[in-house]
Amino acid sequence: MARRSPFEIGGFHVPPGTRRTVDMPVSVLSDHTPVNMSAHVIHGAEEGPTLFVSAAIHGDEVIGVEIARRLLRSRQFARLKGTLIVVPIVNTFGFLNHSRYLPDRRDLNRCFPGSEGGSLASRLAHLFMTEIVARSDLGIDLHSAAIHRTNMPQIRVSPKAQETLAYADAFGAPVVIRSGLREGSLRHEAQKAGVDILLYEAGEGLRFDEQSARVGVAGILRVMHALGMIPDDGVPVAEVVPVRASDSSWERAPAGGLLRAYKTTGEMVEEGDVLGIVADPFGEEEMELTASQAGLIIGRANLPIVNEGDALFHIARVVNSSEAEIRIESLHAQLEGAAMFDEDEII
Numbered sequence: 001m002a003r004r005s006p007f008e009i010g011g012f013h014v015p016p017g018t019r020r021t022v023d024m025p026v027s028v029l030s031d032h033t034p035v036n037m038s039a040h041v042i043h044g045a046e047e048g049p050t051l052f053v054s055a056a057i058h059g060d061e062v063i064g065v066e067i068a069r070r071l072l073r074s075r076q077f078a079r080l081k082g083t084l085i086v087v088p089i090v091n092t093f094g095f096l097n098h099s100r101y102l103p104d105r106r107d108l109n110r111c112f113p114g115s116e117g118g119s120l121a122s123r124l125a126h127l128f129m130t131e132i133v134a135r136s137d138l139g140i141d142l143h144s145a146a147i148h149r150t151n152m153p154q155i156r157v158s159p160k161a162q163e164t165l166a167y168a169d170a171f172g173a174p175v176v177i178r179s180g181l182r183e184g185s186l187r188h189e190a191q192k193a194g195v196d197i198l199l200y201e202a203g204e205g206l207r208f209d210e211q212s213a214r215v216g217v218a219g220i221l222r223v224m225h226a227l228g229m230i231p232d233d234g235v236p237v238a239e240v241v242p243v244r245a246s247d248s249s250w251e252r253a254p255a256g257g258l259l260r261a262y263k264t265t266g267e268m269v270e271e272g273d274v275l276g277i278v279a280d281p282f283g284e285e286e287m288e289l290t291a292s293q294a295g296l297i298i299g300r301a302n303l304p305i306v307n308e309g310d311a312l313f314h315i316a317r318v319v320n321s322s323e324a325e326i327r328i329e330s331l332h333a334q335l336e337g338a339a340m341f342d343e344d345e346i347i
Contacts, residue, residue, distance in 0.1 A: 007043040007083050010131055017045035019077075024131055026092070026124055035093065037127060040072055040086045048082025049227050052132050053220060055087070055142040057109050057186060059094015059101070063203040064142025067216035076221060076230045084229070085132060091124070098206060100146065110182070112189040125186075133190050138167065138227065139197040140220055141186060144212070147205035148303040151314075152265040153215040155242070156199040158187065164196040170226040171198060171219035172238030174266070174328055175298055177245045177316055198223070204302065240330045245316035248298060253278055253306040254287045260304070263297055263313065268325045270294045275313050278306060293317060296328065 004016035010024040023036040053071065055064025068088035077084065089095045093102050101107055106121035114125025133139065145151040156179035157168045168176045179199070181188040187197045200219065202212035218236040225235045253259070261276040263269060269291045279286040289312060299314035306312065 004043070004045065004047060007041055007135075009039065009041060009085070009135060014041045014043040016043050018043060024127060026127060027120060037087065037090065037092065037124070037131075039132065040088075042077050042080055042084040042086075044077075044080035044082050044084075044229070046079075046081040048080070048229050049137040050083040050085065050135055051224060051227060051229065052085040052087065052136040052139045053142065054090050054128075054132065054139065054186075056089040056091055056095050057141065058107070058143065058146075058205075059089075059091040059097065059099050060147060060205040061100075061142070061144040062095070062206060063144045063208055063212050063216070064200075065089055065095070066208055066213050067142055067220070070213060070217045071220055074217070074221065076224070076234055079231060080229060082227070082229045083135075084224070085136065087128075087132060090128060093120075100205070109186055110184040112184055112186050113193075128186075129189065129193070133186075133193060133195050136195055138164070138223075139186075139190060139195060140171075140223065141197050141199050142216060143199060143201050144203040144205055144207075145201070145299055149299060149301050150204040150265060151201045151299040152297075153200070153202040153212055154298055155219075156201060158191060158196065161191070161196045164198065167223050167226055168198055169242055170222045170238070171200070171242075172222050172236075173200065173202075173215055173219055173242055175245055175296065175316060176242045177248060177298070201299075243296065243318055243328065245296065245298075245318050248295070248314055248316040249293065250311040251275060251289060251291060251313040251315060253308055253310040253312055254289055255280075255285075256307045257281065257285075257287075258304050259289075259301070259306045259312065261300065261312075263300075265297050265300055266328055267297050268295070268328070269297060269315065289313070291315060 006013035010022045012022045019042040021040045026035045111121040111125045113129045114122040153173045154175040155168045155173045159178045257278045257280045273291045275289045295315040295317045298316045301312045
């Protein structure tokens with residue numbers, strides 16, 4: 001059998017059966033500190049697909065960085081077929097400053113495909129497209145809610161990506177949402193380039209939580225098994241089929257004041273259910289916030305101080321609410337019953 005060729009990325013060559021962290025120059029800060037986009041490449045000894053896993057496109061979405069770290073410590077890659085590229089921190093500038101954005105206040109996930117001679121965000125997007133996306137067959141992009149909000153673990157996939165929907169189910173997150181593509185986003189431009197992406201949303205900006213990390217690491221390993229990249233030894237089995245959602249919408253604060261939430265993520269609600277109360281600081285006026293549709297709460301605001309019009313509860317419309325409720329309860333039980341991750345044995 002012919003030996004695989006080395007994997008080329010960022011001007012470096014990674015021989016088959018080896019792994020290496022590659023630093024690709026992005027810019028130099030005003031104090032002359034160099035900034036790189038670093039990717040860890042595991043190039044299997046046998047042929048197979050190329051998968052990329054990326055995190056912190058928004059610099060404050062740190063749960064993805066922890067998932068990437070745990071993934072790279074997994075013991076599943078000794079018999080890897082194909083190539084895994086992991087970029088734990090795409091937006092180094094935002095990550096160092098605990099900020100969603102780049103120094104020029106641009107949202108990197110609205111700047112793809114970028115250009116070699118454009119703004120800082122555009123150059124970073126161009127580097128990611130040419131060095132990571134162009135070398136891959138599939139991607140998993142890790143995100144969280146913004147600060148003061150939280151998302152229950154969920155996978156978002158393009159409505160047109162029929163084949164990728166099977167990988168979304170294999171991931172095993174509680175919810176799979178068919179979500180439209182936004183102009184300038186990584187998903188939009190990658191799909192135009194022929195590379196589909198699963199977008200994993202979980203947790204809160206600038207925070208870790210164990211459930212989001214567990215679901216993320218296990219889900220990536222399941223997708224790799226579905227791709228034929230790793231054997232099933234040690235890959236957690238998804239015991240429940242994810243809930244499918246067709247669309248979602250936000251319920252917004254009817255007035256400014258203090259929010260007392262009655263519902264949280266992972267709960268099913270019916271149209272008209274009271275989600276919470278918004279009261280003024282004197283306790284003289286209280287307004288109910290009710291659900292305008294039935295569905296599953298997949299995200300919510302954590303900050304009790306709200307202004308009129310603030311997005312407070314994110315509700316996804318599911319096909320069969322009673323069946324969905326049973327599945328969500330089973331998934332929660334499965335996660336709670338799983339052993340906590342140990343530093344020396346992630347899975």
